[in-house]
Amino acid sequence: MLAVPAHAADSLETVYGMPVYWPQSVLTWAVVGEGIDPQLVQFAAATWQAARCAQLRLRPARAGEVADIVVRLAWGKWAHAEDEAAWTAHKADQDTGEARQANIVLNPRWWRASQVDQRALLVHEFGHALGLAHTIDRGTVMFGGLGQRTTLSDDDRAGVCAVFAKARQPAAPRPLQRAWLAALAPLAWLPLRAGRPRPASPGSGARRR
Numbered sequence: 001m002l003a004v005p006a007h008a009a010d011s012l013e014t015v016y017g018m019p020v021y022w023p024q025s026v027l028t029w030a031v032v033g034e035g036i037d038p039q040l041v042q043f044a045a046a047t048w049q050a051a052r053c054a055q056l057r058l059r060p061a062r063a064g065e066v067a068d069i070v071v072r073l074a075w076g077k078w079a080h081a082e083d084e085a086a087w088t089a090h091k092a093d094q095d096t097g098e099a100r101q102a103n104i105v106l107n108p109r110w111w112r113a114s115q116v117d118q119r120a121l122l123v124h125e126f127g128h129a130l131g132l133a134h135t136i137d138r139g140t141v142m143f144g145g146l147g148q149r150t151t152l153s154d155d156d157r158a159g160v161c162a163v164f165a166k167a168r169q170p171a172a173p174r175p176l177q178r179a180w181l182a183a184l185a186p187l188a189w190l191p192l193r194a195g196r197p198r199p200a201s202p203g204s205g206a207r208r209r
């Protein structure tokens with residue numbers, strides 16, 4: 001019998017079918033508005049950061065810093081199906097799938113419901129924010145139904161490590177070439193701009209402008 005593939009490795013896709021991925025493995029998060037204990041979000045972040053092979057660093061955004069992952073309660077009327085406890089969406093480049101920001105929006109009705117394990121819900125949504133899709137395996141955090149699991153399964157770990165392997169790939173040749181050109185440009189100007197070095201006149205102190 002063939003082994004069942006790691007379902008969590010299936011990442012989210014843009015509307016053009018490109019897998020969503022983060023270009024960097026250090027990501028910041030922030031809670032916006034009232035009603036969510038940041039400790040719970042910290043727990044979710046730490047849970048995913050524990051997947052060592054992803055080499056992820058998830059830290060709270062500093063004051064004035066735009067967070068990569070934003071967590072908040074929905075304002076006004078819930079825009080999705082009533083049985084959806086949360087909704088995570090990305091701002092991502094439609095052509096390349098490169099993520100710019102993820103928004104985790106929680107349905108207040110479910111967030112405050114006694115049958116919801118808030119930590120499990122946040123760990124699951126964080127998985128989406130990092131780029132993971134649903135699994136059909138009940139034993140994973142990324143299982144599609146409402147779950148209680150707060151620790152990563154091997155499948156969740158394999159999924160997040162596959163997504164973040166892309167963040168560690170070397171830069172594409174084109175930006176690298178541009179960087180070289182930018183580095184060479186000052187050298188090309190140097191002979192035109194530099195005059196003959198002047199002999200230091202005695203008494204003149206060292207001054208820079």
Ligand SMILES: [Zn+2]
Pocket residue numbers: 124128134144
């Ligand atoms: Zn989900």
